[in-house]
Amino acid sequence: MKAIILFIILSINIFSQPQPLKTVEYVDINKYLGLWYEIAKIPNRFQSHCVKGTTAKYSLSENGEIEVINSCIEEDGSTNQAKGVAKIVDKKSNAKLEVSFFSILGWRPIWGDYWIIGLDTNYQWAIVGTPSRKYGWVLSRSPKLEKDTLEKIFRILREQGYNPQNFEFSKQ
Numbered sequence: 001m002k003a004i005i006l007f008i009i010l011s012i013n014i015f016s017q018p019q020p021l022k023t024v025e026y027v028d029i030n031k032y033l034g035l036w037y038e039i040a041k042i043p044n045r046f047q048s049h050c051v052k053g054t055t056a057k058y059s060l061s062e063n064g065e066i067e068v069i070n071s072c073i074e075e076d077g078s079t080n081q082a083k084g085v086a087k088i089v090d091k092k093s094n095a096k097l098e099v100s101f102f103s104i105l106g107w108r109p110i111w112g113d114y115w116i117i118g119l120d121t122n123y124q125w126a127i128v129g130t131p132s133r134k135y136g137w138v139l140s141r142s143p144k145l146e147k148d149t150l151e152k153i154f155r156i157l158r159e160q161g162y163n164p165q166n167f168e169f170s171k172q
Helices: 002-016 147-159
Strands: 035-041 050-060 066-074 081-089 096-100 113-119 126-131 136-140
Touching: 050 081, 113 147, 126 147, 136 147
Parallel strands: none
Antiparallel strands: 035 050, 035 136, 050 066, 066 081, 081 096, 096 113, 113 126, 126 136
8 A cells, every 4th residue: 555655646746747948949149149128037036136127138258258247226226237157058059058147256156057948039038947947037128028929928938837927027
């Protein structure tokens, strides 16, 4: 009897696990560069000070690295900026990146997954996630997205094992 119960518990755990996170097939990094507005995110501690106006700007540096500048408006109205670096992990698709905002004299010991799991064909919106599904962002080239577009994005999130209800909309 104990063996049957153990089998049932293990089966439930195995079948309830989400499928591995799947990235888009290919990202043209030159098209991805530029300014993105944060439309929604899974709340996280490193953005808890942001109350509105969150953006991410990606640019290519002279040495070929992708520079990242995340900015937002804080409660007191001041602008907070975090400068970091992104590196492409999967050179075949360019859809798996790692980002670091922490540096000790140029050494970056901490990197976070940044996987592009949804992308508009014209690079007008993007969905970024992590394999753990602990973090997620919806980005757009404009401060707002149409309802139809959001529904498509939420459908992709569900297909990727995310719960869209875990995302909160960002004030622009």
